[in-house]
Amino acid sequence: MINPSASKGSRTVLRVCLSFLILTLAVALRSDSGLPQQDQQIQIEKGKIFQDAYPVISETDLNCTLFILDGELPDLRITASERGEEKILLSDADVVYLNKGKKEGLEVGQIFMAVEVGARLKDYGYLAQRRGRIQVTFLEEDRAVARIDKACGRVMVGNILMPFEEKEGMLGKDLGAEPYSSIGSGPVGNVIYLQDDFNEIGSHYWAIIDMGKEQGLQVGQQMLIFRRVQPDMPRNVLGSLIVIDTQSKTSTVKILSANDAIRIGYQVQGR
Numbered sequence: 207m208i209n210p211s212a213s214k215g216s217r218t219v220l221r222v223c224l225s226f227l228i229l230t231l232a233v234a235l236r237s238d239s240g241l242p243q244q245d246q247q248i249q250i251e252k253g254k255i256f257q258d259a260y261p262v263i264s265e266t267d268l269n270c271t272l273f274i275l276d277g278e279l280p281d282l283r284i285t286a287s288e289r290g291e292e293k294i295l296l297s298d299a300d301v302v303y304l305n306k307g308k309k310e311g312l313e314v315g316q317i318f319m320a321v322e323v324g325a326r327l328k329d330y331g332y333l334a335q336r337r338g339r340i341q342v343t344f345l346e347e348d349r350a351v352a353r354i355d356k357a358c359g360r361v362m363v364g365n366i367l368m369p370f371e372e373k374e375g376m377l378g379k380d381l382g383a384e385p386y387s388s389i390g391s392g393p394v395g396n397v398i399y400l401q402d403d404f405n406e407i408g409s410h411y412w413a414i415i416d417m418g419k420e421q422g423l424q425v426g427q428q429m430l431i432f433r434r435v436q437p438d439m440p441r442n443v444l445g446s447l448i449v450i451d452t453q454s455k456t457s458t459v460k461i462l463s464a465n466d467a468i469r470i471g472y473q474v475q476g477r
Contacts, residue, residue: 258379259377259378259379260377260378260379261375261376261377262376262377262378262379262380262426262448262460262462263375263376263425263426263448263450263460264375265375266358267375267412267450267460268373268375268450268451269319269336269339269356269358269373270335270336270337270358270359271335271336271412271450271451271458272333272334272335272336272399272401272412272414272458273334273335273336273414273451273453273456273458274327274330274331274332274333274334274414274453274455274456274458275321275323275331275332275333275334275453276330276331276332276453276454276455276456277331279323279332279366280366280367280368281305281306281366282304282305282306282310282318282366282367283304283305283364283365283366283367284302284303284304284320284340284352284361284362284363284364284365284367285303285304285305285363286302286303286363287300287301287302287303287363288300288301288302288303289301290363294362294363295360295361295362296338296354296357296360296361296362296363297354297357297361298354298355298356298357299353299354300353300354300357300361301343301351301352301353301354302340302351302352302353302354302361302363303349303350303351303352304342304349304350304351304352304367305348305349306348306349306350307345307346307347307348307349307350308345308346308347308348309347309348310348312342312345312350313342313345314342314343314344314345315341315342316341316342317339317340317341317342317355317369317370318339318340318341318342318352318367318368318369318370319336319337319338319339319340319367319368319369319370319371320336320337320338320339320340320354320361320365320366320367321334321335321336321337321365321366321367321368322334322335322337322360322362322365323365323366327398327399327414328398330398330416330455330456331453331455331456333399336358337357337358337359337360337361337362337365338354338355338356338357338358338361339354339355339356339370340352340353340354340355340361340367341353341355373425376425376426378426380428380446380462380463381428381446381477382446382463383430383431383443383444383445383446383463384443385442385443385444385465386440386441386442386443390429390430390432390475390476390477391475391476391477392421392422392475392476393417393421393475393476394473394474394475395415395416395417395421395473395474395475396415396416396470396471396472396473396474397413397414397415397431397468397469397470397471397472397473397474398414398415398416398456398470399413399414399470400412400413400468400469400470401413405469406467406468406469407461407467407468408461408464408467408468409445409461409462409463409464410460410461410462411460411461411468412450412458412459412460412461413447413458413459413460413461413468414456414457414458414459415456415457415459415474416455416456417455417456417457417474418452418453418454418455418456418457419452419453419454419455420454420455423449423452423457423476424449424452425449425450425451425452426448426449427448427449427476428446428447428448428449428462428477429446429447429448429449429459429474429475429476429477430443430445430446430447430474430475430476430477431443431444431445431446431447431461431464431468431472431473431474432444432472432473432474432475433472433473434473441473444464444465444466444468444472445461445462445463445464445465445466445468446461446462446463447459447460447461447462447474448460448462459474
């Protein structure tokens, strides 16, 4: 026969044990439920920083942009394509033929940038645009076969080839500009060409300015765009831009933000 008092005592001990376990679990969960307030604030601030940063210079800006070719025109070029009877504008995976081979030092695996060359822009050089990346796949003594790895808009027979340079994009944020309140520094340059020969452009478009390596410009540098309505009036700051490519006397820039249309002749200056 079961002793009632012993059974009652066992239940009491069981309840005490359960209560102790529940209390212990609650304390453990409370201690692990989150970071201390200071650590939580740090995580919040890190989140804000991440949200503020974005690709101010993208892969497209680096590999598909326009620029001034201020040296001699390279003589390595695309002379034909495997699908020449079917396609004029070539794209990814299309096969092309080059006018040089082993004799000129080409190697299988070499990567080149296909460049479309236009007219001369005053005394600065040839207006050019990067059109795609190609890789050499087969060689003969005086000719080569290559494959288009990545096209930017259009690759065509006649494009010249320049050595491909691996470049990294840049995360950051637009430093912005306030009309009449931003003061620049350093030499003043001018906008001399607008993307696609437009009459005016806005944010996220490309332009060319008449300042480059000789004036100390560097890729990633942000500058101000401004104009003067009259010589005796304060200059009106229109927005900000970032340098994405530099040549000796010119640079390609991207408009990060603009509160008005940007036109040829507007002035630029470093911050």
